[in-house]
Amino acid sequence: MNPPPSAEPAPLGLAPEGTVHVHHEHHEIGFIRKYIFSTDHKVIGMQFMFTGLIFLVLGGLLAMAIRWQLAFPWQEMPVIGRLLFPETGRVVSPEYYTMLFTMHGTVMIFFVIIPLLTGAFGNFLIPLMIGAPDMAFPKLNMMGYWAMLPAIFFLMLGFGAEGGGPAAGWTAYPPLSTITSAAPGSASAQTYWLLALTWVGVSSMMGAVNYVTTIAKMRAPGMTLYRMPLSIWGLGVAAILQLFALPVLTAAGFMQLFDRVLHTGFFTPTNLVVNNVGVDYAVANPETATAAGGHPLLWQHLFWFYSHPAVYIMVVPAMGFASDIIAVHARKPIFGYKPMVYSIAGIAGLGFIVWGHHMFTSGMNPTVGMVFMVSTIMIALPSAIKVFNWLGTLWGARIRFTTPMLYALAFVSMFIIGGLSGIWMAATPVDVYIHDTYIVVAHFHYVVFAGSVFAILAAIYHWFPKMFGRMMNETLGKIHFFGTFIFTNGVFYMMHQLGIAGLMRRTADPYSYEIYAHLQPLNEAISYCAFALFAWQIFFVINFFHSLFWGRRVGRNPWQATTLEWQAPSPPGHGNFDHQLEVHRGPYEYSGPEVEEDYLPQTRKL
Amino acid sequence: MKELVLRIATTILFLLVPILGVWTFVGSAYPGKWWPEVYAAWFPENVSTYGPKIDQLFNLILWMVGITFVLTEGILVWCIFWYGKPRKSKAWFSHGNHKLELIWTAVPSVLLLIIAFSQMGAWAEIKFTSHMGKFPDGTEGPYSAEQPLMEVYASQFDWRARYADPSGNFDGVDVIESAYDIYVPADTPVVFHLKSRDVLHAFFVPQFRLKQDAVPGLTIPVWFQAEEGSYDLICAELCGWGHYKMAGRVHVIPKDEFERWLADQRDALYSNGTDDLAEAD
Numbered sequence: 001m002n003p004p005p006s007a008e009p010a011p012l013g014l015a016p017e018g019t020v021h022v023h024h025e026h027h028e029i030g031f032i033r034k035y036i037f038s039t040d041h042k043v044i045g046m047q048f049m050f051t052g053l054i055f056l057v058l059g060g061l062l063a064m065a066i067r068w069q070l071a072f073p074w075q076e077m078p079v080i081g082r083l084l085f086p087e088t089g090r091v092v093s094p095e096y097y098t099m100l101f102t103m104h105g106t107v108m109i110f111f112v113i114i115p116l117l118t119g120a121f122g123n124f125l126i127p128l129m130i131g132a133p134d135m136a137f138p139k140l141n142m143m144g145y146w147a148m149l150p151a152i153f154f155l156m157l158g159f160g161a162e163g164g165g166p167a168a169g170w171t172a173y174p175p176l177s178t179i180t181s182a183a184p185g186s187a188s189a190q191t192y193w194l195l196a197l198t199w200v201g202v203s204s205m206m207g208a209v210n211y212v213t214t215i216a217k218m219r220a221p222g223m224t225l226y227r228m229p230l231s232i233w234g235l236g237v238a239a240i241l242q243l244f245a246l247p248v249l250t251a252a253g254f255m256q257l258f259d260r261v262l263h264t265g266f267f268t269p270t271n272l273v274v275n276n277v278g279v280d281y282a283v284a285n286p287e288t289a290t291a292a293g294g295h296p297l298l299w300q301h302l303f304w305f306y307s308h309p310a311v312y313i314m315v316v317p318a319m320g321f322a323s324d325i326i327a328v329h330a331r332k333p334i335f336g337y338k339p340m341v342y343s344i345a346g347i348a349g350l351g352f353i354v355w356g357h358h359m360f361t362s363g364m365n366p367t368v369g370m371v372f373m374v375s376t377i378m379i380a381l382p383s384a385i386k387v388f389n390w391l392g393t394l395w396g397a398r399i400r401f402t403t404p405m406l407y408a409l410a411f412v413s414m415f416i417i418g419g420l421s422g423i424w425m426a427a428t429p430v431d432v433y434i435h436d437t438y439i440v441v442a443h444f445h446y447v448v449f450a451g452s453v454f455a456i457l458a459a460i461y462h463w464f465p466k467m468f469g470r471m472m473n474e475t476l477g478k479i480h481f482f483g484t485f486i487f488t489n490g491v492f493y494m495m496h497q498l499g500i501a502g503l504m505r506r507t508a509d510p511y512s513y514e515i516y517a518h519l520q521p522l523n524e525a526i527s528y529c530a531f532a533l534f535a536w537q538i539f540f541v542i543n544f545f546h547s548l549f550w551g552r553r554v555g556r557n558p559w560q561a562t563t564l565e566w567q568a569p570s571p572p573g574h575g576n577f578d579h580q581l582e583v584h585r586g587p588y589e590y591s592g593p594e595v596e597e598d599y600l601p602q603t604r605k606l
Numbered sequence: 607m608k609e610l611v612l613r614i615a616t617t618i619l620f621l622l623v624p625i626l627g628v629w630t631f632v633g634s635a636y637p638g639k640w641w642p643e644v645y646a647a648w649f650p651e652n653v654s655t656y657g658p659k660i661d662q663l664f665n666l667i668l669w670m671v672g673i674t675f676v677l678t679e680g681i682l683v684w685c686i687f688w689y690g691k692p693r694k695s696k697a698w699f700s701h702g703n704h705k706l707e708l709i710w711t712a713v714p715s716v717l718l719l720i721i722a723f724s725q726m727g728a729w730a731e732i733k734f735t736s737h738m739g740k741f742p743d744g745t746e747g748p749y750s751a752e753q754p755l756m757e758v759y760a761s762q763f764d765w766r767a768r769y770a771d772p773s774g775n776f777d778g779v780d781v782i783e784s785a786y787d788i789y790v791p792a793d794t795p796v797v798f799h800l801k802s803r804d805v806l807h808a809f810f811v812p813q814f815r816l817k818q819d820a821v822p823g824l825t826i827p828v829w830f831q832a833e834e835g836s837y838d839l840i841c842a843e844l845c846g847w848g849h850y851k852m853a854g855r856v857h858v859i860p861k862d863e864f865e866r867w868l869a870d871q872r873d874a875l876y877s878n879g880t881d882d883l884a885e886a887d
Contacts, residue, residue, distance in 0.1 A: 095847035169844045175822060176805040176846060182762070183846040269823025274762070274804040296806060296821055330689070336702035339711075361808065361842075363821045366733035370726060377722040381715050387678055388710040389702070394685035396698025401612050401690060409616075409686065413623055416678050420671035423721060429656075429728035430664045433815040436808070436842050478612070485619060493627065497634045497647035500664075502812035504842050508850035515812055515838045521644045591696035598696050 029574075037146075039138035040574055041123045044145050046467065048119030049460075051148060055111040056453075060534050062104040069097055071520075071527035073509040095184045097508040098167035102185070103159070105170030106193065109314070110200045111155065113448060115148065116456050117317040118204065118242070122211055122235045124467065128565035128572065129232050131220025131581040136213040144206035151199035154192045161189035169506065171307070174267035174299050178259040179274050194257045201250045208242035211235060220564065222583030226341070227602065229563050229587040230334065233341050234320025237348045238313045244352070245313075249306035252299060265292040267299045300362055304355035312351040314448055315415075316344055318455030319386060322411040324587075325462050326393055328561045329405035331598050333588035335392030336385075343382035343389075350379040360431045369428050376426035383419045387412065398591070398598070402559075403477030407458030410485050411451060418446030421496065436506075439499020445492045457484075457540070465558045469570040470551030473543050480539040487536060490529030494522055562601045563587050609692065617687040624679040628672065650812045653833040653858070655742050655795075657815040659728040667721060732816075738829040739797045747795035751827040754797040758788065758828075760807035760820040762846050765839055765854035767798075769868060782871045788839065789857045790832070791864040797829040808842035811856055819843050832858045 038044060068077055069092045081090030092100070123141065127134055135141045159165050167185025168177035176182045177190050215236045219228070228236075258264040270292045327334050334340060356364060356372030390412045399405065421443040424430050434440065464472045503510055503519055510516040557566040564583070568576050581603050589600035600606075633641025635648050652658055689697075731737045735751035749755045753774055759766040767788040771780035790796045800809055802820035809828065810817040814837070818828045839854030859867065 093847075094850060098844070098847055098849070167847065173806055173844070176844065179805070182805050272804060272822055295823060297824075330697065332697040333699065333701050335700065336707050339702070339707050361817050362819045363824050363826045366729065369733070370729060373725060373729070374722045377718050378715070380718055381711070384714045385707070385711055388706075391678065391681050391685065392700075392702065392706070394682065394689060396700070397685065397689040398693060398697040399686065399690040401609070401616055406616065409620065409682070413620055413679060413682055416675060416682075417623075417627070420675055423667050423671055423718075424664065427663060427667060427721065427725045429660050429725050429732060430667065432732060432817050433660050433664075433812075435817055482615070482619065489623070489626075493630060494645075494647075497630065500634070500649055501647040502650055502810075503647075504810070504840060506844045506849065510850070512851065513838045513840060513853065515650055515840075518644075519647055522647055525645065588701075591699050593699060 037142060039134070039142045041127050041135045041138070041141060042467070042572065042576075044141055045120050045122075045124030047145050048115045048123060048148075049121075051152075052112050052116035052120055055107050055115075059104055059107040059112055060537070062100050062107065064531060064534055065092060066097070066100050066104060067527040067530040068092065069100075069508060070510075071524040073511065092508075094508050095164050095167060098169075098183070098506070099159075099165035099185055099189075101506055102166050102169050102193075106155070106166070106197075108448070109170065109310070110197060111152070113314045113452050113456075114200075114204060114310070117314065117452065118207055118211070118235065118238055119145070119148075121231075121317065121321065121456075121459055121463070122207060122239070124463065125231055125565065126211055126214055126235060127218070128466070128568060128576055129229050129563055130215060130218065130223055131564045131577065131583065132214060132218035133575045133577070135210045136218055137210050140206050141210050144203050144210065147199055147203035147206060151196045151203065154196035154199065158189045158192040158196065161185075161187065161192060163187035163189065165189050166193035171303060172256065172299075173303075174256060174259065174296050175269075175272060175274070178256055178267055179272070180260065182274050191257065191260055194253050194260075198250060198253050198257075201246050201253070204242050205246055208239040208246070211239035212243065215239075220581045220583055223564075223602075224583075226338065227583055227586045229320070230323040230337075230340055230344070231317065231320035233344050234317040234323075237344050238316050241309045241313050241316075241348055241351065245306040245309040248302055252302035252306070255302075256299065259294070265294040267294045267296050268292045269294060269296065297359070297362060297364065300359055301355070304358045305352075308355040308358065309348075309351045311444075311447070312347055314452050316347060318411065318452040319344065319415075321455045321459045321462075322408045322415075323390070323393075324563070325404050325408040325458050326390060326412075327588045327590060328462070328559050329400045329402050329408070330394055330397035331400070331590045332393055332397040333586075333590055333592075334389065335395070336389040337586065337588065339385055340389055343385045346382035347379060350375060350382070354379055357426055357431070360428050361435045366428075373426055373428045377423060380419060380423055380426070383415075387416055387419070402461075403472070403474055403481055404458045404462035406478065406481045406485075407454050407461060410481070411454045411458060414446055414450030414454060414488070417493075418443055418451055421446065433502070434499055436504060437499040438495040438503045438505055441505050442492050442495035442499060445495070450488050450492065454488075460544075462559070463565075464547065464551075465554045466565055466568070466570050466572070468548055468551070469553060470547055471554050471558060472547040472551060476539050476543040476546075480536065480543065483536040483539070484533065487529045487533035491526055491533055494526055498522065557601075560597070560599050562589055562599050564602055567601065567603055613687070613690045616690070617683060620679070620686055621683045624676050624683070627679075628676065631668070631672070652813065652815065653835060653837070654814040654816065655831040656728060656732050657813070659731070660815045663725060663728060666724065670717060670721065735827055738827055739795045741795055741831070747797075747831075749795065749797040749829075751797055751829075754799050754827065755790065756788075757799045757801060758809060758820075759801050759803055760809070760841070760845075760852075761803040762805065763841070763848035763852035765809075765841075765852070769871075780872065780875065782868065782875065784871070786853075787855050787857060789859060789864060789867055791861040792834040792858045793831065794861060795829055795831045797827060800826045800828050805845050806843045807845045807852065810840045810842035811837050812840070813837045814856075817842055832856075834858050834860060 074091050076090040163184040165185055166189040167183050180187050255266040259266050354376040357376040360369050461472055511520045583602045591598045592600055634646055637643045637646035739747045739750040757768045767784045769782040770776055771778045800820045802822045807820040814830045816830050835858050837856045839856050841852035
């Protein structure tokens with residue numbers, strides 16, 4: 001896709017005369033062009049943000065149902081049970097449970113975290129932070145959002161599919177996912193699931209092309225690579241990861257689709273017997289004879305070749321946001337800016353050669369497992385460097401306890417837990433025991449929920465004034481923070497203990513096993529924390545919508561920050577900046593000796 | 607005043623992370639006065655020969671990450687408390703320190719490499735076919751990856767063991783099958799071939815510290831040597847709606863008792879069920 005920039009400002013940040021095509025002439029844009037089919041990166045960013053937040057509620061509700069079943073297996077669900085499961089006597093059925101965790105993972109990863117980080121904040125921040133009037137390809141950008149629509153359509157179709165929703169886990173391991181008779185959810189829902197994922201991929205791909213091009217070509221004069229804020233490094237590296245890894249997932253998704261629809265045999269071995277029926281199509285249906293002889297592990301390799309880098313797509317931008325927010329509210333330059341950049345690059349590079357750690361017990365050659373173990377353990381190094389540099393940034397700081405800062409600090413605190421617990425999973429012999437137990441669930445929720453979602457919340461509180469020209473309420477924000485922090489740990493910390501006790505994930509009723517029976521009270525306590533965590537988000541919802549309409553109006557730079565987005569009006573108009581920006585220094589000049597105040601914007605000429 | 611309250615509250619909140627974090631681990635491992643028994647969750651009893659090595663490696667990492675956890679969270683809490691104090695002067699203007707970066711790159715990389723290489727021996731012992739079927743002292747046991755005691759078949763949603771006939775074949779008429787209950791000899795390195803008929807499953811016995819996926823189309827040799835007892839066998843890889851109830855039971859019984867059980871099964875195979883008829887009379 002390379003749309004001619006006919007109706008748009010010339011996508012050039014660096015015009016020869018050092019001027020930028022800004023729309024000084026104000027032509028009227030209708031409501032539909034302005035808010036629905038918008039090519040403005042800020043509006044598209046907000047479309048992604050609202051979509052992501054709505055799906056966060058849906059993903060949260062799915063999690064609540066999971067927690068209900070784990071606390072009170074096979075008990076009637078109050079109120080909602082009557083609506084959802086009239087035919088099972090208001091209880092979660094086993095097949096419904098498999099759908100719940102499948103869709104919880106799918107929704108949270110592909111419809112919440114990635115769209116919020118790269119879709120919402122990638123769109124909103126990249127042009128603003130590098131001093132560009134818009135993305136390089138505004139129409140492609142618009143299509144990137146609208147590609148989410150078929151994705152949402154197919155996802156929702158999956159919920160209502162005959163036989164039940166997709167139920168092969170968010171990892172969709174074949175043959176469970178490819179053989180239609182293997183699970184109720186594999187009848188037709190899995191096909192919709194694959195189509196939904198493909199469309200999310202199309203959306204991400206359009207975004208990634210745009211982000212990389214925009215960062216490479218449209219930086220304001222003086223904005224060298226090493227003067228870019230770490231958010232931009234994080235978003236740019238995440239976009240590169242998408243560009244390299246997504247084609248593999250898309251191809252694998254189509255292979256699985258072909259296995260299901262055209263009866264190819266990429267992932268189907270010979271002599272498979274499901275429900276006492278042979279699935280060897282060559283024998284069963286000589287007319288439509290197609291192949292078997294494939295290999296289930298092939299999918300795992302292809303899937304994790306994308307999905308492990310995807311883990312870093314979900315955390316690298318979050319690290320960037322946390323770094324920027326910490327620098328602003330600590331009034332101090334980032335400690336070790338270049339090591340921070342190198343460690344982002346190191347995480348991304350190593351991220352491509354660690355996927356096998358998801359497969360230590362899969363039957364993969366154990367020698368290969370050793371190689372993946374060493375690379376996986378070594379990826380802890382760049383993460384450790386980042387933590388040390390955040391601590392270095394806070395050392396000698398002048399911390400302002402604003403809500404975004406509290407969330408950014410919580411990101412660091414929680415990321416330490418999530419990072420450290422990863423070492424157990426990387427160690428192959430230990431993983432033989434803890435693989436697929438709750439310690440893994442604890443680990444990735446500390447990274448993706450207490451890490452990435454906290455960073456997203458920090459970013460919303462931090463950039464809300466820029467997005468809407470109004471502040472969010474600080475008191476409500478702090479109430480929201482304290483409760484969220486406490487209940488998050490209440491939910492996820494003790495899952496480490498469950499994992500050490502050997503409790504399996506994805507198990508609808510573990511207590512029927514002698515060895516797990518004693519874990520029910522602990523799970524019940526975790527569930528109460530989860531319900532409280534979900535309910536507590538009402539403070540965020542109230543704050544968000546109240547501030548949207550009635551929040552305190554602010555000027556351009558309410559946090560006294562240095563980066564370029566704070567030079568634009570709040571909210572920025574079409575074309576972002578009212579004059580051509582020139583960059584004179586790095587992004588983190590706080591508390592320097594050159595000026596009296598404690599911040600020196602990137603654009604100020606001394 | 608309001609600022610002081612906020613600063614102290616934030617400090618306490620972040621201080622609770624390392625304190626409760628360590629307490630939870632210690633309490634779960636040693637429940638009692640300071641940790642309610644009902645919330646205790648720790649390793650189940652360990653009955654296999656390589657199990658203690660896995661637990662030791664877990665504990666080695668637990669100590670290393672535990673110390674790192676307390677140190678880093680402690681520094682974070684200190685920064686929040688001390689540098690959150692309102693001051694007239696500006697913050698320390700520093701863009702970093704090359705020497706510090708070198709130290710905190712080099713030291714963790716050495717520690718991480720130590721962790722990585724300390725895993726290799728146990729991994730090889732559990733997984734490499736050349737190690738399978740040997741007693742802990744290295745002497746050959748009765749079974750090997752080429753000559754296993756049994757095949758274990760996983761299918762939706764049950765476990766089935768097939769014991770080789772006296773000549774070591776699995777395709778003859780003398781093969782003994784046992785569903786749900788799997789009998790193996792105690793204190794003997796047991797090797798078996800893990801297979802699946804339909805989708806992915808995983809053979810997981812927490813007390814053995816053993817987990818291995820069963821993959822249709824693959825024959826995966828697996829081994830363990832365990833003490834006497836009867837243990838839950840759990841499917842650890844999502845295999846469909848009945849995944850949660852795909853249970854089995856591994857009975858580790860004395861060697862002579864196992865031989866007797868095997869002989870009885872074989873007799874029953876040849877008796878053509880006439881014994882049952884006789885009993886029914």
